[in-house]
Amino acid sequence: MKLLRFLFSVSWTGIAAAVVMGLIGGGANAYLVTQINGAVAPPGAGEPPSWQRFAVTIAVVIVAGLISQVLLIRLAQDAIYRLRAKLSAGVVSAPLEHLERLGTHRLLATLTEDVRALSMAVSAIPSMCVDVATIIGCLTYLAILSAPLFAIQVGATLIAIAIVESFLRHVRSIFRAAREREDDLLNSFHAVSVGIKELKGHRARRRDFMDNRLLGAAADLRGKNIEAGVKFTVAQNFGQVLQLATMAVVLFGVARWMDLPQETMVGYVIVTTFLAMPMQNFMGRIPDLLRGDVSLKKIQLLELSMEALHDEEALPYVERPPVDSARVELTGVSYTYLTEQGPLGPPPPGGGRPADRRSHPDVNWSSGGRTETVPDGRLPQRPGRAGGPPPPPGRQGPPPPDGRGPGAVGGPLPTGFHLGPVDAVFEPGQITFIVGGNGSGKSTLAKLITGLYVPQQGSIAVNGEKIVHDNIEWFRQNTAAIFTDFHLFDEYLGFDGPDLDDRVRDHLRMLRIDDKVTVQDGRLSTVALSQGQRKRLALVTALLEDRPVYLFDEWAADQEPAFRDTFYREILGELAARGKTVIVITHDDRYFDVADQLIKLEIGALAPR
Numbered sequence: 001m002k003l004l005r006f007l008f009s010v011s012w013t014g015i016a017a018a019v020v021m022g023l024i025g026g027g028a029n030a031y032l033v034t035q036i037n038g039a040v041a042p043p044g045a046g047e048p049p050s051w052q053r054f055a056v057t058i059a060v061v062i063v064a065g066l067i068s069q070v071l072l073i074r075l076a077q078d079a080i081y082r083l084r085a086k087l088s089a090g091v092v093s094a095p096l097e098h099l100e101r102l103g104t105h106r107l108l109a110t111l112t113e114d115v116r117a118l119s120m121a122v123s124a125i126p127s128m129c130v131d132v133a134t135i136i137g138c139l140t141y142l143a144i145l146s147a148p149l150f151a152i153q154v155g156a157t158l159i160a161i162a163i164v165e166s167f168l169r170h171v172r173s174i175f176r177a178a179r180e181r182e183d184d185l186l187n188s189f190h191a192v193s194v195g196i197k198e199l200k201g202h203r204a205r206r207r208d209f210m211d212n213r214l215l216g217a218a219a220d221l222r223g224k225n226i227e228a229g230v231k232f233t234v235a236q237n238f239g240q241v242l243q244l245a246t247m248a249v250v251l252f253g254v255a256r257w258m259d260l261p262q263e264t265m266v267g268y269v270i271v272t273t274f275l276a277m278p279m280q281n282f283m284g285r286i287p288d289l290l291r292g293d294v295s296l297k298k299i300q301l302l303e304l305s306m307e308a309l310h311d312e313e314a315l316p317y318v319e320r321p322p323v324d325s326a327r328v329e330l331t332g333v334s335y336t337y338l339t340e341q342g343p344l345g346p347p348p349p350g351g352g353r354p355a356d357r358r359s360h361p362d363v364n365w366s367s368g369g370r371t372e373t374v375p376d377g378r379l380p381q382r383p384g385r386a387g388g389p390p391p392p393p394g395r396q397g398p399p400p401p402d403g404r405g406p407g408a409v410g411g412p413l414p415t416g417f418h419l420g421p422v423d424a425v426f427e428p429g430q431i432t433f434i435v436g437g438n439g440s441g442k443s444t445l446a447k448l449i450t451g452l453y454v455p456q457q458g459s460i461a462v463n464g465e466k467i468v469h470d471n472i473e474w475f476r477q478n479t480a481a482i483f484t485d486f487h488l489f490d491e492y493l494g495f496d497g498p499d500l501d502d503r504v505r506d507h508l509r510m511l512r513i514d515d516k517v518t519v520q521d522g523r524l525s526t527v528a529l530s531q532g533q534r535k536r537l538a539l540v541t542a543l544l545e546d547r548p549v550y551l552f553d554e555w556a557a558d559q560e561p562a563f564r565d566t567f568y569r570e571i572l573g574e575l576a577a578r579g580k581t582v583i584v585i586t587h588d589d590r591y592f593d594v595a596d597q598l599i600k601l602e603i604g605a606l607a608p609r
């Protein structure tokens, strides 16, 4: 079971210690049974009873059980902590395009539901270990008491396990289907939180959404959980019936047929009665284990799908300050969005990563003038290079050269919107406007310029230094960007210095929001502001970053006319005067005269000048 393997990977020594203590407890439990048997068996049949020995055995049972449980509780919590840390780090370090494709709902479902299910499963393991130790101890005593009875009991238990296991296979697949519906439910919850205004304002839409989307998924989930619960209960009861039937066969058949002595039968009854509790506890915890196993697989699948050709957490980062001024040059930069072509497939046999789940199937890290295609390179051919046909200009990128058609079942393929090739130079002290219609690729280009996306063809250079795997993390530290879907942290994380508050106050004053927000110890009094005000707060952060490249994605769109004028005519000018490389995505044609350079995109391609 993956769950146990996962727990072992956290600390096999901890597991071993807990299991040893569990076994001591289980052995002591079994010894307790022998003493009870000695006390109730006919005189002279067994060991004479001794209350001192009885008390010591109980002490051993309690102490060993306690130590084992404490060890396993610590282990379980450690495993959960590590899982949370690993998952969060995985999310932060996954390539942006990959997270965008996964969608918020899938990430949320894993970070909440899967971690919760796994916590339950891992927390169940301590008591299950003690149960197993007690069962082993009791069966060992039974073996000493009577080999035939032991054989019958073990045989019946194995048959019960086989029957329950066949039921559990169904239950597991139901849990798996239920888990998929949880993604849909989380998607609906997400839609409720971000689309509440649209739902409140349109009764028919709200009804439709509630009945068919949210409650539809919830009802489906309920149905699956009921089905799994009922099947499991049937299996559990069947197991119990089999145990009782075995007892009946032994008491009324085998005992008479083999003429077993009364003290053996008393021992047998005590052992089987004693066995019932740990057996039931163990069975009762199995659904938690199954759900945990399903969640662990889901988590691993997500991690797998997050797996990047460059694991961003592992990106080399040499502490190196940003450049003083940046000349950013794009040479033949192209990028094609991947689109989902079908259900996400399982990993291929042999544990390798399925080709269709690669996060960057087409990334080529340009290094030292040489283009490396990683790993097997289903590269959309760049026009004018390698003799490939030019990609059709437009929303759709080139078909994958591996011959898989759009109907192919599998993960994402590079068949989405295609941008490029783009050749452009952004000089220090220069203001560049990037313009173009909706969906022409401006924001996509912005993500490439800021290093958030990696070009699939061509290269980017800063002051002549090519951006490659080894310096992309550093490259990102050179740009202060505000995208349209920016996020405001209410704390100035990553900034320090005794004058931070004063610097923030100066900027708040300059951007005319000092009457709305105050700052204390690097924390803002509020971020619950109008969209225009929130954008000004984002600008405060960008200005504090003081980086050589500034990129604004339709920043002024929500500003009042007077402040829009201030932004275009004063703030941009000041940044350029300080030698910053300023790039502005805009539709504001009234201010085009501010730009030193105008780059126009038309459906993913540079418009002819």
Ligand SMILES: Nc1ncnc2c1ncn2[C@@H]1O[C@H](COP(=O)(O)OP(=O)(O)OP(=O)(O)O)[C@@H](O)[C@H]1O
Binding pocket: 100, 101, 337, 338, 395, 416, 417, 436, 437, 438, 439, 440, 441, 442, 443, 444, 445
């Ligand atoms: N995360 C994504 N995944 C797949 N395709 C995307 C993604 N983001 C954008 N696209 C596609 O790329 C195209 C260009 O999008 P982009 O956001 O770059 O346009 P834009 O020029 O900034 O548009 P606008 O002016 O409306 O903001 C879109 O038509 C869309 O189809």
